[in-house]
Amino acid sequence: MKDFGYAAPKNVGEAISLLTELGGHGKVIAGGQSMLVIMKQNMLAPEFLVDIKGISELDYIKYDKKKGLNIGALTTHRTIERSPVIKETYPVLSEMEDNLAVVQTRNWGTIGGNLCHGDPAGDPTVVFIVLNARLKIRGTAGEREIDIEDFYKDYLEVDLNPGELLVEIQVPPPPPHTGSAHNKLMVMKGDMGIVGAAATITVNPADGTCTGARIALSNVASTPWRSRAAENVLIGKVITGELLAEAGRAASAELEPPADVHGSSAYRKEMAELFVRRTAETALKRAQAQG
Numbered sequence: 001m002k003d004f005g006y007a008a009p010k011n012v013g014e015a016i017s018l019l020t021e022l023g024g025h026g027k028v029i030a031g032g033q034s035m036l037v038i039m040k041q042n043m044l045a046p047e048f049l050v051d052i053k054g055i056s057e058l059d060y061i062k063y064d065k066k067k068g069l070n071i072g073a074l075t076t077h078r079t080i081e082r083s084p085v086i087k088e089t090y091p092v093l094s095e096m097e098d099n100l101a102v103v104q105t106r107n108w109g110t111i112g113g114n115l116c117h118g119d120p121a122g123d124p125t126v127v128f129i130v131l132n133a134r135l136k137i138r139g140t141a142g143e144r145e146i147d148i149e150d151f152y153k154d155y156l157e158v159d160l161n162p163g164e165l166l167v168e169i170q171v172p173p174p175p176p177h178t179g180s181a182h183n184k185l186m187v188m189k190g191d192m193g194i195v196g197a198a199a200t201i202t203v204n205p206a207d208g209t210c211t212g213a214r215i216a217l218s219n220v221a222s223t224p225w226r227s228r229a230a231e232n233v234l235i236g237k238v239i240t241g242e243l244l245a246e247a248g249r250a251a252s253a254e255l256e257p258p259a260d261v262h263g264s265s266a267y268r269k270e271m272a273e274l275f276v277r278r279t280a281e282t283a284l285k286r287a288q289a290q291g
């Protein structure tokens with residue numbers, strides 16, 4: 001690893017000033033669970049690291065029944081996994097975290113670091129996409145909010161300017177009669193997913209029609225992938241086993257996934273079909289169980 005300068009600012013304002021001063025020469029480090037890996041692999045050699053891990057003002061979970069969930073960017077995976085309010089109100093987030101890495105990584109890695117790393121194989125992004133989340137980003141020019149879907153530009157590339165920090169993830173309350181699920185193909189529990197899928201399904205309890213569906217996949221493209229083709233198969237209909245299978249096929253048909261040591265492109269397409277079908281089915285059952 002190349003030598004680098006280091007500072008640990010005490011608050012968000014100091015961190016943003018320092019990053020702005022450094023321009024493109026500074027890089028944020030939070031838990032270092034992704035940064036140190038790519039630095040050791042010489043994929044990145046920052047001249048200066050700005051360590052934000054100790055900034056406690058970005059470590060929080062807030063919930064309001066009307067406004068939804070707000071998670072500070074420096075909240076660890078483990079805190080999200082174990083949060084009673086998240087278990088009760090957004091159980092798909094706890095479920096996803098339980099399958100993310102090992103407990104040591106979850107104890108130190110932050111949710112903001114995961115999202116900003118921009119890995120298309122990351123688990124939280126697809127779950128936040130189907131939960132319709134927005135990101136709050138702060139820089140010297142002030143704050144901006146964007147839809148999480150628009151945050152991902154390319155492989156390991158996100159919409160952050162030098163001097164900007166992701167500060168918060170905002171998740172609205174789900175509509176009534178909505179079920180959510182996340183599932184991924186792993187060699188062992190906690191591995192990065194070979195393919196992952198997340199889904200939310202909303203049903204009208206009066207006639208069983210699907211009134212809303214959001215489906216997203218991980219590790220099938222250079223960025224996380226929202227499958228509107230799969231969603232369109234389900235919306236407006238009473239979902240049957242055949243429709244779930246058709247949604248899986250629709251998702252798979254629009255993909256040209258990368259190949260790697262864990263699977264060929266054709267294998268990933270097949271797994272995308274299977275995981276969309278299964279995950280949407282679980283989400284549907286959870287929506288129906290709400291009465």
Ligand SMILES: Cc1cc2nc3c(=O)[nH]c(=O)nc-3n(C[C@H](O)[C@H](O)[C@H](O)COP(=O)(O)OP(=O)(O)OC[C@H]3O[C@@H](n4cnc5c(N)ncnc54)[C@H](O)[C@@H]3O)c2cc1C
Pocket residue numbers: 027028029030031032033034035036073074099100101102105108109110111112113114115116117121122123124160164165166167190191192193
């Ligand atoms: C063994 C292992 C297993 C893993 N398994 C999984 C898995 O199964 N699923 C999964 O999704 N992930 C997995 N990961 C990835 C892990 O979740 C992420 O590495 C971790 O969450 C990143 O958070 P961090 O705080 O360590 O970020 P860092 O590594 O410190 O930073 C990551 C990137 O985000 C930037 N950054 C960090 N915070 C901010 C911020 N607030 N604003 C702007 N930029 C910021 C940094 O500059 C850097 O580019 C695994 C990692 C390891 C080491």
